[in-house]
Amino acid sequence: MIDLDANATTPLLPEVLDVMLPWLRDGYANPSGAYAGAKLARNAIDHAREQVADLIGADPSEIIFTGGGTESVNTALRSLDSLVGEGAALVSSIEHSAVLRCVENLAREVAMIPVTSGGRIDIAALNMALEGAAYVSLMAANNETGVIQPLREVIEVAHGKGLPVHSDAIQAVGKIPLNVRELGVDLLSLSAHKFHGPKGVGALYVKSGLRFEPLFHGGGQESGRRSGTENTAGIVAMGAAAECAKPFLTNITSLLAMRDTFEQTVLAEVSGVTPNGDPAQRLPNTSHLSFDGCDAAGLLILLDEAGVACSAGSACMTGKQRPSHVQLAMGIPEGRARSSLRISFSRLNTLADAVAAAQVVRRAVEKLRRVQGTGVGPVVVYSP
Numbered sequence: 001m002i003d004l005d006a007n008a009t010t011p012l013l014p015e016v017l018d019v020m021l022p023w024l025r026d027g028y029a030n031p032s033g034a035y036a037g038a039k040l041a042r043n044a045i046d047h048a049r050e051q052v053a054d055l056i057g058a059d060p061s062e063i064i065f066t067g068g069g070t071e072s073v074n075t076a077l078r079s080l081d082s083l084v085g086e087g088a089a090l091v092s093s094i095e096h097s098a099v100l101r102c103v104e105n106l107a108r109e110v111a112m113i114p115v116t117s118g119g120r121i122d123i124a125a126l127n128m129a130l131e132g133a134a135y136v137s138l139m140a141a142n143n144e145t146g147v148i149q150p151l152r153e154v155i156e157v158a159h160g161k162g163l164p165v166h167s168d169a170i171q172a173v174g175k176i177p178l179n180v181r182e183l184g185v186d187l188l189s190l191s192a193h194k195f196h197g198p199k200g201v202g203a204l205y206v207k208s209g210l211r212f213e214p215l216f217h218g219g220g221q222e223s224g225r226r227s228g229t230e231n232t233a234g235i236v237a238m239g240a241a242a243e244c245a246k247p248f249l250t251n252i253t254s255l256l257a258m259r260d261t262f263e264q265t266v267l268a269e270v271s272g273v274t275p276n277g278d279p280a281q282r283l284p285n286t287s288h289l290s291f292d293g294c295d296a297a298g299l300l301i302l303l304d305e306a307g308v309a310c311s312a313g314s315a316c317m318t319g320k321q322r323p324s325h326v327q328l329a330m331g332i333p334e335g336r337a338r339s340s341l342r343i344s345f346s347r348l349n350t351l352a353d354a355v356a357a358a359q360v361v362r363r364a365v366e367k368l369r370r371v372q373g374t375g376v377g378p379v380v381v382y383s384p
Contacts, residue, residue, distance in 0.1 A: 002353045002360075004262075004310045006285060006346035007143055007171060012237070013196040013348075019240040020198065023233035031230050032221060041232045048239025052203050055242040056169075056188065057179035064204045064225045065235050069170040069191030072204040073098040075215040075226070076166045076187040080135045081106045082213045084164065087134030092121045092149070093329035094142055099168055100325075108134065118278035119147035119330050127157060136165045140172035140188075144326045144342055145277035146286025148176065155184045164210070170194055170202075174245040175283050176252075186210055192234065196346070197241030201234035248347055255284045258345045258354040263287045265358035270365050276332060276340060285345040290336045293369050299341060302364035308357050310343045 003011070012020075023044065029037030031045055049060040066072045077099065081089070088109040091099055103110045111129050114122045119142060126136075136158045141148045155165045166187040172178055174195025180188055187210070191202040206212050206225070218227030267273050272292030291299065296312035303310060312324075323337035332340075341361075345354070 002308045002349070002357050004308060004343045004345060004349070004353070004357055006349075007146070007194075007342060007344035008311055009193045009199065010196045010346045011348060012198060013241065013244055015244060016196060016198075016237050016240045020233050020237035023236050027232060031232055032219065041230075044236050045230055045232060048235045048242075051239035051242045052190075055246050056173065056190070056205060057181045058205050059208060061223075062180075062205050062208055064206060064222050065230060065238075066202045066204055066226060067228075067231070068200055068202040069168075069189055069194070070098040070202075071215070072189035072191065072202045073166075073168055073170075074102050075204055076189055076206075077102045077106070077137060078215055079213040080137075080164060080166060080187070081108055083211045084134040087132050088129070090126065090129055090133045090136045090158075090163075092138055094119065094144075094326045095137065095139055096143055096168055096170070099137055099139070103137070115329055117331050118281070119145045119276070119326070120278055120281060121149055121154065123150065123153065123157070126154060130158065130161045130163065133161070133163055135163050138165065138167055140167050140169035140178060141176070141283050142277070142326060143171045144324060145288045145330075146171075146283035146344070147277040148172070148281045148283065151185070152183050159184065171283065174241075174249075175255075175285055177249045180205055180207070192238035192241055195241050195245045196348075197238045198234050201231055201238050203238065252284045254351075255345055255347060258349055258351055259285055259287050259343075261351060262343060262345075262354040262358045263289070265355065266361055269358070270362050274336065276327065276330070283344075287343045288340060289343070290332070290340040291365050292336075292339065293372065294339050294365055295368070295372070296339055296341055298368050298372070299339075299361075299364055302367060303360060306360045306364060308360045310341055312341060 027041055029041050031038055031041035049063045053060040053063050088111040089103045090111050090113055091103055093112045094115050113126050138149055138154050140151050151167055158165045164186040167185050169188050170191045173190040186207045188205040193199040214225050216227045221227050221230055274290045276288040323334050327337035
């Protein structure tokens, strides 16, 4: 199987698994205890906090470990909602469901900021909406198209109006360099399994000095900011994954080569293919393509049978029979939105995977078009 669904999840790196296993097997002590085994667990968690903080340029005291990315997002947004005054929550129209469903369930007006056809937030529309707003939440990079948002610019204009900013950076951390100090962001969410750590563990960055209201109340773990016995094994593994990610970010040429080889081959050899999203401002691992005359659900079946795993959008939307809200927000017609695939590479893929997958996609598209009786014009070579 060629796994090209890294934006959904990534496999554990072998070195991350090696670090994690002893804490599953022998290091089971409660890190809140006072005995030797508990102190070892506490020290391991503190070390992981340093590793995660180092990845995003934070201080270890600003990192709160959570049970995953969704919890991190909900913690951030509910904390902001409880502490700020009146006004709307400003979010982009292409946010992940973790953000959208959360703000929909808050007793506050929600203002959806539109995006351009390239999938980036409309800064002019944001500026108009800032008056009367309470806070902003904007993703760092989109989980479907991979388009990177102008986060620093948004933070500057929001802070100019005195508004705090949260960023769902779950798809960006570990794929592109992010530094919370340089961005100036107030809260930032990340999740271990998006950068070769385990599922079920995430983190929330909270800028030092920012008022904060916990989502969970109980035993006062995480310095009173996230009660509940810590998942020592998962946290240690997240720290190891963060440490492995940092040097990788200094040289992403192999990831770019895989993505570009795949994309350029498909565009050159398959007719009726349209790339979606800003071709330059996007994650180095993500290709989002629409295939004329094809239904994405049918393509996914054929690709799976041929040994290629990818998706038609967010993993959270799999099985939901409606077009992606991200593509519709970009102005992509519904029919084209239903024909789109997201191909996302991880650092464990190879250039051979990219070459082989492109041919599998070509054959699947040709077969589906024959079966469905659809046809398109000749191949048009794409020049980004």
